Amino acid sequence: MAVKPPLVPHAKPIVGHALDIWRDPLKFFNSAARVAPLSRIKIGWKDACLVSNHELLYQILVTDAKKYDKGIQYERARSMLGNGVLLAEGDFHLRQRRLMQPMFNKPSINDYIDAMHTYSTAMVDSWADRDVVELYPEFYRLATRVVIDTLFSTKMSDRDVELVREKMPIVISGIEKRGALPPRLFDTIPTPENRAFYSAISDLRALGDRLVTERLDMEREHDARADLMDVLTRTDDEVARRDNDRAQILNEFLTFLTAGSETTPSAIAWSCYLLARHPQIQEEVRAEVADFDPGTNTVAAVQGLPLLQAVVREALRLYPPVWALGRRTLQTTTLGGYELPPGTQVFYSVYAIQRDESVYDEPDEFRPHRWIDDAKKYPRTAFLPFGAGIRNCIGEHFAWVEISIAIVNILKRYELSLQPGQQVPPAAMGALVPGNLPMRLRRMVSR
Ligand code: HEM
Structure with missing residues (x-):
């Protein structure tokens, strides 16, 4: 970089900002975001950039997408995910994505609603005798079962789900942390953390291997709906069929x-x-969904619940699950008035960007009605929890529907409240999660 963006203060010799990021990534990215729309951080002795402005981020993800690849964080995920669609680049990515896309369009998602409803109903039924439920693990089990059943026609056993719940967070937070470390600096030292990371990867890959084998051996009913496995292994495109061998599946x-x-x-x-935290809004949403039967409805009907959608949208703004990511320049690239040389790692925190006070009034407040009364005020580029451009989330509609159906089923059965004085600070464990979320449930009079 000839003229360099301003350096975020407190870089240490040799490690730069890496230890601050390792210790508390959310805090680091939030305070660094205040330095400048485009600033410079030190990962070890190497320079990287930090983008804290939504227009610059949109430029990276959409306008100039071809000038970037996914970069260092994603490279660290390769030992877990291989060349799956999240990490694949170029033509191979495009072809996989095109093959998969129909599975994520509205007609397909309409077919998944039954599974989403059945699993979330079973979940809320299982709370019937409890006054307090630790919610996050419940939702983890739900989401794991739903994604594997709908896309791979596989009903996971309780034991397998628990293995995913135990091991996946170790892998994801390990990948995030390694993304902020100088290459190979700590990776090869046999610390307990490193051992736990690599053993979690090997356990999850072994689980995947077994489930894929079982699914491939499964005799499917003649009229069974095509799942993602069918789409990849039975395509008419001969080259794609060959590339989607056992390892790629x-x-x-x-x-x-x-x-x-x-x-x-x-x-x-x-x-x-x-x-x-906002009982009045909870009541309003409950009234909105009172006559809504998730099991017999469609994506369009779910989207037609304005307050519920606004609540989820505001939750995704305040607590974007994929809260920080990055890209790497493939060529000399101009960004925010600076020339970035090829190979520059660029990080961004969607969490910080979606709380920008120059865009959102009362940015730290939960105000779902802003998405009903003032939605046009907010630029599209300032709400990016699912990314944007050619690498945006393929599961975005899937996720909206799954989230909405779960909330409808919960609100129809229970009133939710927190313990007196309960604080729920976000933990950046890979995804941005509520560390502990014990929730008090009061059963509603049956409807
Ligand atoms: C609230 C839920 C979700 C959020 C916030 C989310 C967020 C994201 C984001 C930000 C990306 C883009 C990453 C990048 O730009 O580098 C992404 C990609 C992706 N997501 Fe999601 N996601 C969610 C749910 C899902 C679900 C339910 C699925 C699958 C059913 C899914 C599958 C994928 C895949 C396969 C990609 C890679 C797409 C590609 O590179 O072509 N996601 N997601």
Whole structure:
């Protein structure tokens, strides 16, 4: 970089900002975001950039997307996900994505609603005798079962779900932390943390391997709906069929297990937390969904619940599950008035960007009605929990519907409230999760 963006203060010799990021990434990115729209941080001895402005982020993800690849955080995920669609680049990514896309369009999601409703009903039924429920693990189990059943026609056993719940957070937070460390600096030292990270990857890949084998051996009913596995293995495109061999199917299975199980539970949990904190809004949403039967409805009908959608949207703004990511320049690239040389790592925190006070009034407040009364005021580029451009989230509609159905089923049965004085600080464990979320439940009079 000839003229460099301003350096975020307190870089240490040799490690730069890496230890601050390792210790408390949310705090680091939040305070660094105040330095400048585009600032410079030190990952070890190397320079990286930090983008804290929504227009610059949109430029990276959409306008100039071809000038970037996914970069260092994603490279660290490769030992877990291989060349699955989240990590694939270029033509291979495009072809996989095109093959998969129909599975994420509205007609397909309409077919998943039954599973989403059945699993979330079973979940709320299982709370019937409890006054307090630790919500986040419940939603984790729900999301894991839903994504694997809908996309891979596989009903996971309780034991397998618990394995995912135990091991996946170790892998995801390990990947995040390694993304902020100088390459190979700590990775190869046999610390307990490193051992736990690599053993969690190997346990999850072994689980995926077994489930993929079982699914491939499964005799499917003649009229069974095509699932993601069918789409990849039975395509008419001969080259694509060959590329989607056993190893690639496992990569895709692990990709969807990771992408679908880590994010949605966080969004449902934060929505419930915010509703518990704002009982008046909780009542309004409950009234809105009183006559809504999730089991017999469609994506369009779910989208037609304006206050519920606004609540989820506001939860995704305040607590974006995928809260920090990055890209890397492939060529000399101009960004925010600076020339970035090829190979520059650029980080961004959606969490900080979606709380920008120059865009959102009362940015730290939960104000779902802003999305009903003033929605046009907010630029599209300032709300990016699902990313944007060619690498945006393929599961966005899937997630909206899954989250909405779960909340409808919860609100129809229970009134949610927090313990007196209960604080729920976000923990950046890979996804942005509510560390502990014990929720008091009061059964509603049956409807
Ligand atoms: C609230 C829930 C979710 C959030 C906030 C979320 C967020 C994201 C984000 C930000 C990206 C883009 C990453 C980037 O730009 O580098 C992404 C990609 C992706 N997501 Fe999601 N996601 C969610 C749920 C899901 C679900 C339920 C699935 C699967 C059913 C899914 C599958 C994927 C896949 C496969 C990609 C990679 C797409 C590509 O690169 O072409 N996500 N997600």
